[in-house]
Amino acid sequence: MKYKYPYGPGRREYESEFTQFLNGYLRQHPEVQRDQVLGWRIFWERPVDPQSIDRERQAELKPTVYHSYFYE
Template structure:
């Protein structure tokens, strides 16, 4: 038998007693994390980067 922490035991028991929370957890995750990604929007920060000099304090 592998180790299971007290918190994991508590959460497993609590979720067994409150099955409606599973759907609320999925809804909350969808609200904050599972968003469709736009590849063009992700490329904007990369396109706006400015090349850095090898030694930034060198006077040209």
């Protein structure tokens, strides 16, 4: 049996006061979301240096084998 949402598509039954405030604030101040995207790009979209990747791979320690008991 498929569940039918009682109040129409996409409508939520309850939305807290804080969520209402935050959604209203973001509607009135779209520059906040633009700043968030810029901050995300600064942190995550950094240029990749192939030499630093090679140095990291060479400095990597090989894992030692952990011997456990084998059950027959």
